[in-house]
Every structure is written in C-alpha cells, then in structure tokens.
Amino acid sequence: MRIGVDVMGGDFAPDAIIEGAVDSLQLLSGEERVVLIGDENHISGKLGEMKVNPVLFDIVHAPEVILMSDSPAKAFAQKKRSSIAIGYGMLKNGSLDGFCSAGNTGAMMVGASYSVNVIPGVFRPALATVIPRIDNHDSVLLDVGLNPDCKPDVLLQYGILGTLFAKYVLGIENPDVGLLNIGEEETKGTATVKAAYELMKEHPGLNFAGNVEGHGLFLKSMPDVIVCDGFVGNIVLKQAEVFHHIYKLRNLKDSFFDRLDFENIGGTPIVGINANVVIGHGISRRKAIMNMIHQTKAVVHGNLAQRIKEAI
C-alpha cells in the first residue's frame, strides 16, 4: 500500500508534515509505504536533521506549491508540478492507493472532481468526519461542509455512503443511520429533511434509525452514521471544536473531551470519488499529520472508493 502525503500543504508545512510522517511509521507495517511529495531538498535535509533514514520513505519531487491563498481551480490547472497536482496524478495512474493533504482544501476538491472524478451514480461527494461517542465507539457524520444546499435524494445517498464508511473503515456490522433533525417525529424539520426522511424510511438496505436531535449527538444512543447537509454538519463539527478549545483553555481533564480534539482524528475523507483522499485541517501540527496518515491508511484498508463503486 502506498500513501501519498502532500508535504507542502498546511500552515506548518513542510516541517510539521515531515515530522508527522516520521511519527506515522510506528503504526505502519512494512507493506505500507509513505510517499512524501514535495521539495526533495527540503525533505532530505529535514530527514537528515531528524536522523531518519530516507529509505524508509519514497520521495517524489514537487517543485511548485499551491498556497493557502491561491485560487483553487486556477492553481490546480496551472501548477502542474505542485504536490497536490502530482499527488492526484499518481492516484489516477495507480501509483498511489491513497493521498492526504492539509493544504488548500479548494484545490484538493478541484483535484477530486476534475482529476480522479466523482464515481458515476454519486450525486455529490461529501466530507465525512469521525465523531466520538461517550461509550468509546465512533460514528461518522456527513456532510461536514462540501454541500451546504442538499436535495432529499442527496441526503439519502449520504446515508448509503456513510453506511459503507462505517462498515468498511470503522468496521461496524450493519451500521444504523440517523437523520439530524429538530425533533424525533417524522413531521419535523425543513421541507427537504422531511422528504429525505420519507426516502430513507423506505430505502431497502438502509438501517434507518429515524431522526436524531442535537442533544442525541455524542451519546451512546447516537447512530453509527449521522446524515445532514454540509451547512449544518460544518456547524456541528466546528461547535464540537470550540467546546474542545474551551475545555483545554479551562484546564479540564477528561478522556471524552480529549477525543474531540481534531488532532486525534486527523482528517476528513472525501467520500464518493474514484480514489481514497483525506483532507487535513490547515492548522495541523505533527500529531494531527500523523493521524491524518493513519486515517488515510484506514480508508485505503477499507477499500472505500472501490466499495462505493460497487454499491452505487
């Protein structure tokens, strides 16, 4: 298995990325290779400084950088020798099994849609994030930001994509799927969510658990998959982040609140495209990068893109 890592993307790139990649080796087997894509000189220099044998990695030189401030579509088209463009090229020609970056999210999305492409039959890809439950299990929440406006059939399909994620990446047998809503009753919510409820209720093969309210999140009773549009999902995810931030600020200590730390989650897979791609937080440091790489490994192991291709 070959996991490509964008060394040039992220607020603390390239050094934090290389450090995180070095740390990630602890939990990788000999069959799993990390491919560092970025400025070759810098990578060699940094590995030397860290006294890490460079043969532990494959290194692919990328002389261009897509900056956080670059216009995504333009940069992806013009900077063909950037780490993001090279990573997607390698994904497409099969020389990578997975690719991850904490860089320009827009450029990563452009690559997803125009380079490896959306899986035929998928209406809209989604960003799926793992969220913790107090019983020490995890659930998957999607979409967390790609599609702020979602039609009912898109929400239904997120239920299916999320089921495949829960099953093959998290290893949950027969995952149940909840629809995030403002009441338990079928008649609650926006017109779109009500219509999605009807579709999900009747869809064979979807283990539908009905509506889940905001105060049902994170509890033991939370279904394995939570479906919502990218507007609501993004706000739920960031609200969890701010609670974690306040928890740290106030010097509290608790294992559940620790699990809300994005550094422990590592990254957010793009679900519904022809490749296994994980997007990291721009502010990722060493530990978050390590976990982004492990997250990518889990997605590749679950063979997620292929499973979706077969199911849709």
Add this chain to the structure above:
Amino acid sequence: MRIGVDVMGGDFAPDAIIEGAVDSLQLLSGEERVVLIGDENHISGKLGEMKVNPVLFDIVHAPEVILMSDSPAKAFAQKKRSSIAIGYGMLKNGSLDGFCSAGNTGAMMVGASYSVNVIPGVFRPALATVIPRIDNHDSVLLDVGLNPDCKPDVLLQYGILGTLFAKYVLGIENPDVGLLNIGEEETKGTATVKAAYELMKEHPGLNFAGNVEGHGLFLKSMPDVIVCDGFVGNIVLKQAEVFHHIYKLRNLKDSFFDRLDFENIGGTPIVGINANVVIGHGISRRKAIMNMIHQTKAVVHGNLAQRIKEAI
C-alpha cells in the same frame, strides 16, 4: 408588574412550578406580582404545605389542563378554561404584563399567533435564547426552532429583533450582529444565507459583524446577536445541551460549562408577538422554573414587545 405562570404545564407540574414560583419571590420587588394560573385547590394546598402565605401571590383558577400529548391547535381552541388559554386571555386584556409556561410548546405557539397575534410587520416570530460567552457576558441566538426554513428577509429581520432583545433585555449598548455561516467570507454558505448576508450588510441601523463560524460561538469574540434559521439554531442549542449533559455525567467542574445549563437560563422568549411570553423546557424543575420567571421579568422590564412594535 404582573407575571403570569402556568402552574399546570411541564413534566413536573404542578408542584415544581409552585416551588419555583415561591423561590422566584426572593428576587422580585414588591411591585412585581406572580400570578399563579392553575388548579386553585392544589395551589392553596401546596402553598400551605410549604408554609407560604398565599397573599404573596395572585391565584387564578384554571379547571382545565392542556396535556403535553394534546394536539396544540385543537386543545387551545377547545380547552378555554385551561391555564394556557386563560394566561393568553389575561395577556390580551392587559391583566398580565408577561406570561410563561413549561407546558405544551405547540399550544403556547398557537396562543401566540392566534390570541395575542404577531406584531404587524414581523414576518415570522422567533424563539430567542440567551447563550453564554466565556468572558461572562451573554449573547442572544435566534431562531432556535420556530422556523426551520427561513427566507433571507426573515433572517435580516431576526437581526433586528435580536438587536432589540440584546439592547433592552440584556442591556447591551449598540449590539453587534453575526450571521451563523460555514466560512468567514461573504461568498460562503447556502443561497439563502448568502442573500441574507447582502441584506444585512447594507441595512442601516444594523451593527453587522459579518459571518460567524461554529468555532466562533461561545468565545469572547462572539457577537451579541447570532442569527440563523430555526433548524440550525435548534441543533446548536441542543448540541450545547448535550455537552453540558456529558460535562455533568463526567463530574467535571467549571463555571463556563455550568452556565450552559438550561436550568440557569430558564426559558426562551417568543420574539415578535404582541406580548411578552417565555417558554420553558418541559423537563423544568424548581430551579429552572424560578429562572423562567426571572427571564420573563427581564423581558417585561425591557418592554420587549412594545420596543419591537415601535421599531418594525
């Protein structure tokens, strides 16, 4: 000032309501009268049991009860001698200045719309809740559940209603108003939210602070007013509730997390109707009821309904 309290509404009614009303007296002046509306015999018996002099209250007998399970519109129309119907009748004829209930929310909303009525010029009333900031100030979030689907002009008007709330109920001079969104940039979000941004940006008299993301909530930088549709607002509020719940479950101690307790907030005013009405949580016990009554007092003191009538 006369504050009506629905003694029959709520999961722990009538006893918890009477107890909370007794506790509320500590913080009321002699000018502020609590009017207990419910089963007269039960009220007298309970006050006797508590050794509280009944002359401290006005008692209005209501022989009928709207149950939590009753159909709101039907119950409000048919049970004319219920505590909720009598409360609204007294609001309408001026014998109450404010009214609060932890009972059937739907019936409270029916009363709001069909008895005291929406203020002319208000597109849609909203439920506004006070949310804590880590700097010990409070902000107001609206809508938290009345209108899951909101048009841009409704969101703009929530900004105006929220400004009046922050100014007259919370006592904040020139409150700033943020639009809850999934990015800071003007081009982020749903089509509706983008259109609302344009309207809010250009509205004279609105101290618009731009977009606020989920991870900007509860921080010192959070604007005094946060505007969103009732779907998103409801989920934000309930997610805060579940974090408070987990915080308690795990025996953490912190003054900020304590402030997330709905028992300390007490109730949610209906903003935009011709009267000062506060809705309490169905599961309110003694302390939450006391705070619901104090919340109602603050809304009456701020003369909120009248301020809105003058401004809209």
